[in-house]
Amino acid sequence: MLSTHLAQSAQFYLPLQTRILSIHLFERASLVFQNSCPVFQTIKPFHIPACFHLLCRHNFYSRLLMNSGVASMEGSPPRAILAEELTGTGDFDNMHLMEDVQALYTSCCSEPVTGNSVKLRTTPHNLEPEFIQSKPQQLIGDGDVRLSSSSSRTNRRPGENGLPRRTGNSALAFILSIALMFRIVLLVFSVWQDETRWPDGQLRFTDVDYDVFTDAAKALVSGEDIYHARPTYRYSPLIAALLAPGHWLFSSPAGKVGCHTLAKVWGKGIFIISDLLCAWLQYQIITVESKIHNSALDSSTSSDPNRLALHLISFGWLFNPVTAVVSVRGNAEAVLGMCVLGCLWLMLTRRLLTAGLLFGLCVHLKLYPVIYAPAIYLWLTNQSGQPLRSRSFRAYLLTLLPSSAHFRFGLATSFSLGSLTAASYVWFGGWRFLHQAYLYHFTRVDIKHNFAPHFYPLYLLSGLRWQVDQLLAMTDDMGSWTLFQSGLMGKLFDRLRTSMIGFAIGDTSKSAGLLEWLRSQAILNARLVEHLFSTFALLPSVVLILAFALKLHRQPSLCWFAITYAFVTFNKVCTSQYFLWSLVLLPPALANLRLPAKKNVTRAVCENLFVWYGAQVLWLATAYTLELRTPSSAWMARYAWLLVWSASGLFFICNIWLLRRLLRWRKLNTYSPTASTSDTITLSGDVTEDKKTK
Numbered sequence: 001m002l003s004t005h006l007a008q009s010a011q012f013y014l015p016l017q018t019r020i021l022s023i024h025l026f027e028r029a030s031l032v033f034q035n036s037c038p039v040f041q042t043i044k045p046f047h048i049p050a051c052f053h054l055l056c057r058h059n060f061y062s063r064l065l066m067n068s069g070v071a072s073m074e075g076s077p078p079r080a081i082l083a084e085e086l087t088g089t090g091d092f093d094n095m096h097l098m099e100d101v102q103a104l105y106t107s108c109c110s111e112p113v114t115g116n117s118v119k120l121r122t123t124p125h126n127l128e129p130e131f132i133q134s135k136p137q138q139l140i141g142d143g144d145v146r147l148s149s150s151s152s153r154t155n156r157r158p159g160e161n162g163l164p165r166r167t168g169n170s171a172l173a174f175i176l177s178i179a180l181m182f183r184i185v186l187l188v189f190s191v192w193q194d195e196t197r198w199p200d201g202q203l204r205f206t207d208v209d210y211d212v213f214t215d216a217a218k219a220l221v222s223g224e225d226i227y228h229a230r231p232t233y234r235y236s237p238l239i240a241a242l243l244a245p246g247h248w249l250f251s252s253p254a255g256k257v258g259c260h261t262l263a264k265v266w267g268k269g270i271f272i273i274s275d276l277l278c279a280w281l282q283y284q285i286i287t288v289e290s291k292i293h294n295s296a297l298d299s300s301t302s303s304d305p306n307r308l309a310l311h312l313i314s315f316g317w318l319f320n321p322v323t324a325v326v327s328v329r330g331n332a333e334a335v336l337g338m339c340v341l342g343c344l345w346l347m348l349t350r351r352l353l354t355a356g357l358l359f360g361l362c363v364h365l366k367l368y369p370v371i372y373a374p375a376i377y378l379w380l381t382n383q384s385g386q387p388l389r390s391r392s393f394r395a396y397l398l399t400l401l402p403s404s405a406h407f408r409f410g411l412a413t414s415f416s417l418g419s420l421t422a423a424s425y426v427w428f429g430g431w432r433f434l435h436q437a438y439l440y441h442f443t444r445v446d447i448k449h450n451f452a453p454h455f456y457p458l459y460l461l462s463g464l465r466w467q468v469d470q471l472l473a474m475t476d477d478m479g480s481w482t483l484f485q486s487g488l489m490g491k492l493f494d495r496l497r498t499s500m501i502g503f504a505i506g507d508t509s510k511s512a513g514l515l516e517w518l519r520s521q522a523i524l525n526a527r528l529v530e531h532l533f534s535t536f537a538l539l540p541s542v543v544l545i546l547a548f549a550l551k552l553h554r555q556p557s558l559c560w561f562a563i564t565y566a567f568v569t570f571n572k573v574c575t576s577q578y579f580l581w582s583l584v585l586l587p588p589a590l591a592n593l594r595l596p597a598k599k600n601v602t603r604a605v606c607e608n609l610f611v612w613y614g615a616q617v618l619w620l621a622t623a624y625t626l627e628l629r630t631p632s633s634a635w636m637a638r639y640a641w642l643l644v645w646s647a648s649g650l651f652f653i654c655n656i657w658l659l660r661r662l663l664r665w666r667k668l669n670t671y672s673p674t675a676s677t678s679d680t681i682t683l684s685g686d687v688t689e690d691k692k693t694k
Contacts, residue, residue: 171310172283176276179318183272186328187265209577210330213267217243218251227432234436236365237428238420239332243267267330274334275327278584279318281341283309285557285588288348293667305591312587326580333577336365337584340372344556344588347376352405356412363413364420367438368581371541371567374549375559380405382554445530446573448627451619453648454537454572456641461530534572541570557588558666562659569655593665608658615654619647 193205212233217240219229226233226240233240246266283306290305317323327334339362346355359376362369381400402410424433447459544566552559564582568574595601626640 171306172280175310175314175318176279179279179324180272180276182319183275183324183328186324187268187272190268190328191261191265205329207326207329207331209332210267213239213243213330213332214247214264216240217247217267220244221247221251225429225432227429227436231436234440235332236420236437237424237433238365239335242270242332242335267332268328271327271330271332271334274338275323276318277338278334278341279313281338281345282313282317282584282587285341285345285348286312286591288345289555289557289588289591292348308591309587312590316587316590317583320583323580323583326577331577331580333580333584336362336369337580339365340369340560341584341588343369344560344585347379348556352380352409353412356409357416359409360413360416360418361420363417364424367441368564368567371545371563372560374546375553375556375563376409377402377406378549378553379556379559380409443534444573445534446575449575449623450573451576451616451648451651452572452574453645453652454533455648456645457533458530458572459641461533537570537572541567544570552663552666555592555666557585558592561585561589562663565655565659569652569659589662592667593662594667595665608661611654612658615647615651619644619651622647 190205193203197203212230213235215230216226216233216235216237219226220237220240221244226237243266246263250260250263250266286309287305290308323334339358343355343358343362346352346358359369359372378400380403424437445458445462447455447462545563548559548562548566552562561582564585568578568582571578595604622640622643626644
């Protein structure tokens with residue numbers, strides 16, 4: 001009787017891939033345990049499932065499971081059976097003994113058994129029923145089990161070869177290895193291309209910014225002022241310090257001649273490693289957020305969050321040609337992206353002091369990460385994951401008061417940013433460092449290679465600035481004209497009075513002098529108009545940063561991506577390297593999206609890529625016409641400028657449309673820790689909901 005019920009329980013509690021427990025085996029096991037444990041002699045039938053948990057903890061039975069290829073239960077929690085092979089994905093089917101045993105037995109035995117195929121009971125965390133064919137075994141010796149050579153497994157993923165499923169860490173290591181080899185091939189090609197400059201003898205693979213980094217690193221090794229040796233170096237000294245060891249080891253002591261090949265590729269190697277570390281951090285962020293959100297994924301496509309993370313980092317970062325080429329060309333954006341992702345990961349894992357230190361490093365390297373400060377503050381305020389709601393505005397403001405978490409993060413950030421900036425100020429040129437690394441970017445005007453539609457108004461204002469320079473160089477009886485000259489209103493009143501007197505007596509020269517003076521002042525006002533234009537151009541970015549922080553702070557990765565994407569889109573300067581700021585956050589952000597039920601994911605991806613890349617191709621075509629095929633006539637040249645401006649406006653509109661579309665697909669119930677429903681996303685774009693929905 002005991003062996004029969006044990007065999008029935010085994011059909012629901014043991015991994016059926018390796019059906020090792022037979023009636024004969026349970027007869028032997030029952031004799032051993034009935035002699036050693038008299039309590040088993042009085043077991044009732046409905047107690048069998050509960051007693052089977054205790055049975056699994058015996059050394060003899062653990063040895064039996066180990067010999068059959070199943071992980072040993074020895075040392076497992078006494079209240080639960082942790083059978084990883086039940087689902088095959090690393091998730092555990094926890095069946096607590098505190099539950100009613102009779103109800104547990106009834107629920108376990110509710111599934112019909114047909115033939116020798118059994119449907120396994122699964123948890124909501126892993127909705128993957130598997131139908132496994134049983135295998136014949138041979139009993140050998142004192143309870144050891146050997147699978148016969150004729151045993152076979154059916155319906156086993158990833159293939160029919162019987163190999164076990166690759167775990168998340170091993171799959172990640174495999175993908176990172178492939179991505180590393182891909183970048184090494186590109187690195188070798190970059191060295192060859194820079195030497196040969198095929199096909200016209202001028203085309204280089206390496207970015208011009210890498211030459212700036214290299215010159216600064218050489219100056220640092222030779223003991224010179226990096227900002228004086230390379231005036232166009234407008235970055236933190238830490239970037240030059242990263243490249244300095246390569247020139248110190250492989251170049252001449254003076255650092256002036258004979259730059260070795262290893263010294264040339266040293267910085268690129270650091271950027272490639274940072275690029276791969278970005279992918280690793282993206283993987284960690286996706287898995288951590290999936291645990292926080294308690295999301296359930298459809299096993300037909302992504303049996304666990306790890307598999308989804310692998311798909312996203314592969315598609316969005318590792319094998320993205322844009323990100324791979326940028327790091328190999330020698331752009332340092334991967335280093336900053338690694339720091340930003342590290343800060344986000346440390347925040348999600350509640351290591352606030354370390355996250356604050358890293359956030360200070362991010363702001364020191366470049367100023368733009370400061371846009372994440374509102375989202376970080378609100379995320380630290382909202383620990384429960386629920387929307388910030390209060391009955392009154394005063395109560396709402398009280399909820400925004402800083403807590404100990406804010407002080408820890410803020411103090412760590414202040415210490416990191418302050419110490420790095422102070423050290424750079426003392427050792428790298430003082431005010432010159434502050435201007436080149438920080439202040440310059442507030443006044444930067446880029447009218448070439450700028451995707452933003454702001455470039456054309458700035459281009460027109462730059463022409464007026466040229467006229468201002470010409471006027472300031474002129475001297476006559478009226479002196480040098482300047483908008484901010486003291487007594488401007490008094491001079492204007494005197495000239496008006498002189499002009500009126502001249503008009504009354506018929507002296508037109510004085511009236512002409514007034515008109516010329518007014519014209520000059522109008523031209524001088526162009527500088528003020530430019531400052532006002534730059535200021536008002538920043539306002540949309542500020543509004544969107546605050547709005548997205550309030551709306552999306554409960555989904556940090558998506559919030560940071562939306563803030564970055566909006567900031568780059570509405571910024572007055574938008575170059576290709578700025579795209580990396582948002583692309584580094586794209587894979588974690590995509591994990592927070594949920595496609596509509598009628599939307600196919602392949603079609604959605606193709607549509608988004610077509611819109612984004614199509615707008616860029618159109619802009620590049622018009623810019624190529626302007627810069628390399630400029631028409632000879634003035635009218636056609638002006639028409640070419642208008643074409644580029646129109647392409648910039650179209651790219652601006654496309655970015656707004658893409659961001660709006662992605663935000664419409666976000667998961668609304670992602671951060672609800674007590675949600676009773678779970679959405680399921682599939683690669684076909686279908687979304688299913690648990691039966692408990694409303």
